[in-house]
Amino acid sequence: MSQDLLRRADRWLARRVARRPLALSQGPGVLSISFDDAPASACRLGRELLEDEGVRGTWYIAGGLTDRLEQGQLCHAVTDLQTLAAHGHELGCHTFSHRPCRPLSAAELLAEIRRNAEFFVQEVGVAAPRHFSFPLGDYGVLSKRLAAQHFDSLRLTRPGIHQGHADLNGLQAQALYGDGLPAEALQALIEQTAHLGGWLILYTHAITEPHVRWGCTPAQLRQVLKWGRQAGCSILPVGQAIEAFRARATGP
Ligand SMILES: [Zn+2]
DSSP states (O other), X not given: OOHHHHHHHHHHHHTTSSOOEEEOOSSSOEEEEEEXXXXXXXXXXXXXXXXXXXXXXXXXXXXXXXXXXXXXXXXXXXXXHHHHHHTTOEEEEOOTTOOOSTTSOHHHHHHHHHHHHHIIIIIIOSOOOSEEXXXXXXXXXXXXXXXXXXXXXXEOXXXXXXBSEEETTSBOOEEOOTTSSOHXXXXXXXXXXXXXXXXXXXXXXEEOSSOOTTEEOHHHHHHHHHHHHHHTOEEOOHHHHHHHHHHHHHOO
């Protein structure tokens, strides 16, 4: 079997095992905005745009990218992460070195998770994050099972609206990219999320004008927030969205 076929088979199987279902009972739709890696522009301009709307987001950080250039984009500084935490945003984890998870041995993945947790505690001065996203959306059965032991949720890069239930060990997320989904399709997804009372997670990287390959423009992010508000969605970081759905399930 070719490597590519093996990878796809592993991913296919991974979506069906080690699931941790979260019931999404009736209520307003929920929109979560997340940023991966994360570039300095996401931590600065992205943060400001969310705060202008009075909402908070989730940043999945690879500590090893601190102060580095990635895809030509300056990454976060430690002070960016401290500002995000001080402003009530949610910090999440990638692997420390941004290595994709599927090719890693259990020991290697564990070392990446531990190193990123230490980075947050020792260098940022905050508790180790409880939520994780797979770098490059690369995961398999082993990495899903292992990461699930260390985090409250795991996010993929597989698009889709969660309706009825979500797999906390395999949260779906739609890319918000300048050359990604057309505006009308994105707006329709957000309106559908509101209509279904579902949960839509978006992810991007840099926030720049003009947009870079794995990023979007400030205007696009602003537009998405406006559509979310107009549709009546609650806009919540991933962890708070999970809490909101749990609270809904148990009632007042
Ligand atoms: Zn990443």
